[in-house]
Amino acid sequence: MKKTLIAFGLALSFAASSPAVAYDITSTAPVNVSAAKIALKSHDPVAYFTVGKPVLGSEKYSAEHEGAIYRFSSAENMETFKADPAKYAPQHGGFCRMGAALGKKLDGDPTLFRVDDGKLSVYSYPAALEGYSKDVSGNGANADANWPEIKNKAPKDL
DSSP states (O other): OHHHHHHHHHHHHHHHHOTTOOSOTTOOOSSOBOTTOBBGGGBOTTHHHHTSSOOBOEEEEEEEETTEEEEESSHHHHHHHHHOHHHHSOGGGGBBHHHHHTTOOOBOEEEEEEEETTEEEEESSHHHHHHHHTTHHHHHHHHHHHHHHHTTSOGGGO
16 A cells, blocks of 8 residues: 555656646635636536546536536537536536545546546556545545535645
């Protein structure tokens, strides 16, 4: 476990300093969105539950929830989301769940995900997903406990 945390910490340092980080480190928004307010980098949140993998959505099918625009691969998925957005929106606003477990808001990669107990979570990179998966209940509890404190803070301030 200690080696995993050290490796994750090194990767976290790199991710936080990398110019390739796609999210705004100064934003205090609780949802991880692009400059155009698109969540999940245009991936359909319902598809994770129906087909079990990330599927890109279309600009043609979109819905807003908590200030974020979600895109869908079909009208049916869009309507399913609209009926119960909290069920399909990613936990921790689409920020990395392992990052939240460590008190950080890291950019989530929608191609790295888990669905646990009917909830979607995304991760920033493979080591974050792997580290989270080694202690799902402990890391989940930490993420959930940290989220109220960090959700309205800018990533650069954490």
